[in-house]
Amino acid sequence: MSEKTKDVVETSEAEIAVHWQEEAYFHASPGFIGQANLTDESIFERFALKNFPDYYTEFAELLTWYKYWDEVLDSSDAPCFKWFKGGLINASYNCIDRHLKANKNKTAIHFVSELEDEAIQHITYQELYVRVNEFAALLRDTAKLKRGDRVTIHMPMSAELPITMLACSRLGVIHSVVFGGFSASACADRIVDSQSRVLITMDAYYRGGKLLNHKAVDEEACQIAAEGGQVVDTLLVWQRYPGKNSSDTPAVEGRDIIVNDELKKYYGVRVEPEKMLSEDPLFLMYTSGTTGKPKGCQHGTGGYLAYVTAMSKYIQDIHPEDVYWCMADIGWITGHSFIVYGPLALCASTVIYEGVPTYPDAGRCWRIAQALDVNIFHTAPTAIRALRKVGPDEPAKYTYNFKHMTTVGEPIEPEVWKWYQKEVGKEKAVIVDTWWQTETGGFLCSTVPGLQPMKPGSAGPGVPGIHPVIFDEDGNELPAGSGKAGNICIQNPWPGMFQTIWGDRPRFVKNYFERYCKNLDSKDWRDWPYLTGDAAVQAPDGYFRILGRIDDVINVSGHRLGTKEIESAALTVNEVAEAAVVPVAHEVKGKEPDLYVALKPGFKASDEIVKKIDEAITYQIGKIAKCRKIWIVPDMPKTRSGKIMRRVLGAISNHGDVGNVMTLANPEVVEEIKKMVG
Numbered sequence: 282m283s284e285k286t287k288d289v290v291e292t293s294e295a296e297i298a299v300h301w302q303e304e305a306y307f308h309a310s311p312g313f314i315g316q317a318n319l320t321d322e323s324i325f326e327r328f329a330l331k332n333f334p335d336y337y338t339e340f341a342e343l344l345t346w347y348k349y350w351d352e353v354l355d356s357s358d359a360p361c362f363k364w365f366k367g368g369l370i371n372a373s374y375n376c377i378d379r380h381l382k383a384n385k386n387k388t389a390i391h392f393v394s395e396l397e398d399e400a401i402q403h404i405t406y407q408e409l410y411v412r413v414n415e416f417a418a419l420l421r422d423t424a425k426l427k428r429g430d431r432v433t434i435h436m437p438m439s440a441e442l443p444i445t446m447l448a449c450s451r452l453g454v455i456h457s458v459v460f461g462g463f464s465a466s467a468c469a470d471r472i473v474d475s476q477s478r479v480l481i482t483m484d485a486y487y488r489g490g491k492l493l494n495h496k497a498v499d500e501e502a503c504q505i506a507a508e509g510g511q512v513v514d515t516l517l518v519w520q521r522y523p524g525k526n527s528s529d530t531p532a533v534e535g536r537d538i539i540v541n542d543e544l545k546k547y548y549g550v551r552v553e554p555e556k557m558l559s560e561d562p563l564f565l566m567y568t569s570g571t572t573g574k575p576k577g578c579q580h581g582t583g584g585y586l587a588y589v590t591a592m593s594k595y596i597q598d599i600h601p602e603d604v605y606w607c608m609a610d611i612g613w614i615t616g617h618s619f620i621v622y623g624p625l626a627l628c629a630s631t632v633i634y635e636g637v638p639t640y641p642d643a644g645r646c647w648r649i650a651q652a653l654d655v656n657i658f659h660t661a662p663t664a665i666r667a668l669r670k671v672g673p674d675e676p677a678k679y680t681y682n683f684k685h686m687t688t689v690g691e692p693i694e695p696e697v698w699k700w701y702q703k704e705v706g707k708e709k710a711v712i713v714d715t716w717w718q719t720e721t722g723g724f725l726c727s728t729v730p731g732l733q734p735m736k737p738g739s740a741g742p743g744v745p746g747i748h749p750v751i752f753d754e755d756g757n758e759l760p761a762g763s764g765k766a767g768n769i770c771i772q773n774p775w776p777g778m779f780q781t782i783w784g785d786r787p788r789f790v791k792n793y794f795e796r797y798c799k800n801l802d803s804k805d806w807r808d809w810p811y812l813t814g815d816a817a818v819q820a821p822d823g824y825f826r827i828l829g830r831i832d833d834v835i836n837v838s839g840h841r842l843g844t845k846e847i848e849s850a851a852l853t854v855n856e857v858a859e860a861a862v863v864p865v866a867h868e869v870k871g872k873e874p875d876l877y878v879a880l881k882p883g884f885k886a887s888d889e890i891v892k893k894i895d896e897a898i899t900y901q902i903g904k905i906a907k908c909r910k911i912w913i914v915p916d917m918p919k920t921r922s923g924k925i926m927r928r929v930l931g932a933i934s935n936h937g938d939v940g941n942v943m944t945l946a947n948p949e950v951v952e953e954i955k956k957m958v959g
């Protein structure tokens with residue numbers, strides 16, 4: 282594959298400087314294209330803006346409806362859009378019941394424990410049906426939950442987590458899953474905000490080889506929630522190892538119910554799925570915004586399910602015979618859309634892995650892929666970098682056959698993309714870089730793998746039906762393909778988009794629409810471009826490159842630099858495994874970048890490596906991106922989900938307060954870095 286490298290520097294009137302290295306395209310193999318779900322180019326014409334919103338009926342038709350919709354899009358309460366209005370549907374039915382006739386004995390879920398010697402659970406669609414029905418009966422009759430109630434679920438990765446979610450959706454109960462690694466206080470905030478009187482938890486789970494007592498966290502969450510005004514009257518506790526658990530905390534009489542015992546009452550019980558209105562909420566997913574209070578993104582039933590099913594089929598290229606593994610945690614939107622709802626709606630086999638990707642060693646992921654014959658693999662740049670750092674040559678030792686791989690969650694540096702393509706995908710798998718958000722339910726930009734070539738570092742054009750636009754600070758639309766940075770917005774609503782912020786419509790309007798809305802009283806969708814909060818550039822070929830959150834862009838002497846640009850440049854240096862840039866206040870320039878890097882195993886920090894990185898940045902971007910300091914650190918401070926804590930590095934660089942770091946995966950490294958930076 283030839284590689285063309287071009288340095289492009291564009292300066293807009295607003296003195297926005299964007300520097301990038303344009304990468305060569307990579308093409309899918311004829312073998313992949315031959316089997317791909319979407320190879321008909323006419324999709325782009327059919328999904329042109331002039332045909333909006335009717336083209337979305339193609340997505341809705343992937344589902345089974347009790348009653349078809351009366352109206353594709355109802356904008357009468359814009360920007361709270363209603364999709365497939367009047368339609369009746371149930372998500373649990375679409376993910377389970379409708380597959381039983383032809384596929385009841387097919388594996389729906391492979392659950393892989395972190396303990397390598399524990400047998401993998403293979404749960405068929407029939408077994409999933411039975412377990413979801415029995416648990417739905419428990420929710421209805423023991424926990425007294427009914428349609429429209431909210432329930433908070435604070436569970437680790439387990440087969441019981443999707444069972445719990447699907448039992449809720451069977452009843453029309455709105456689930457609010459809180460990432461298992463969140464603290465008691467974070468969980469309590471969400472219980473209070475969603476007014477959940479029922480909390481569902483699990484007693485324990487494995488992380489890095491240790492069995493953690495999770496019930497204890499939720500014991501505390503109940504107390505904090507009560508202080509905040511929301512009493513949890515029912516705590517449902519799934520048991521990881523019933524009867525032999527070392528981490529039981531005493532049950533509170535009258536509140537706690539051990540699910541494994543209680544379920545015996547519901548043996549063989551079946552629960553009719555509720556016929557939900559398409560616009561009824563399916564779930565809440567909290568995400569952090571510009572203020573401290575997390576926002577409950579409310580996703581609807583019919584629109585959301587249609588959208589994630591279509592994205593799973595056309596972008597993830599999932600077929601019913603595929604074994605699909607998304608390494609995200611179900612506690613985040615990626616897990617909801619692309620471990621649970623999308624793949625199951627398509628009758629695929631979805632893999633759920635409990636633990637750390639590199640536990641007990643760097644080969645774990647590839648052994649799982651080999652054992653289960655995974656052929657679609659979905660992960661995040663963070664994980665790719667971690668896997669590259671600890672075991673660059675590991676994938677070659679295993680025989681698995683990926684036809685398709687995804688990257689999601691943050692911009693991926695071309696160097697890392699190429700390692701993923703070559704070493705993990707063995708130059709056979711296509712890669713889709715999917716750009717989207719908790720709020721958006723499913724993908725916004727990506728390539729259609731059977732139709733569009735890949736370009737490392739660029740997510741791609743809008744997916745069929747999504748029409749992005751870039752605005753400058755003054756609200757002017759930048760010409761398509763201008764190569765100038767600005768705020769990327771979506772011109773049209775789409776079915777996967779969240780419906781509102783739970784209980785806070787004004788905030789929904791203010792945060793996501795007010796800035797570029799043409800008329801706040803308008804009922805016309807054209808007046809409501811959705812503000813994503815990301816900066817992006819569009820190349821002349823129509824591909825978007827996401828620069829990061831607007832607040833991640835560093836303004837140096839009036840020039841904007843994506844922190845990812847610098848990190849990407851640093852990663853071109855062979856010794857560098859991970860890189861993170863943080864802004865440091867500078868009295869003349871406004872901000873300067875500070876660069877933190879961790880080296881691959883076997884390399885030691887030296888002035889020579891610092892010089893190499895410095896030169897690589899100047900080479901890739903220009904002197905404008907010169908870092909104030911390049912710190913070679915023993916490891917990056919990371920959250921338990923593996924995200925680099927740039928906030929902590931920023932505080933160290935700015936001699937500020939690092940805050941509470943005890944929840945990090947490696948708090949000890951913070952002190953070491955502080956000493957180094959001084």
Ligand code: PRX
Pocket residue numbers: 568614615688689690691692693714715716717718719720740813814815827829830
């Ligand atoms: O900045 C973008 C970045 O992650 C943000 C959304 O984060 P979250 O709501 O947690 O959802 C993560 C799963 C989609 C976006 O505003 N982001 C997400 N995907 C990409 C990305 N940045 C660049 N490239 C991506 N593929």
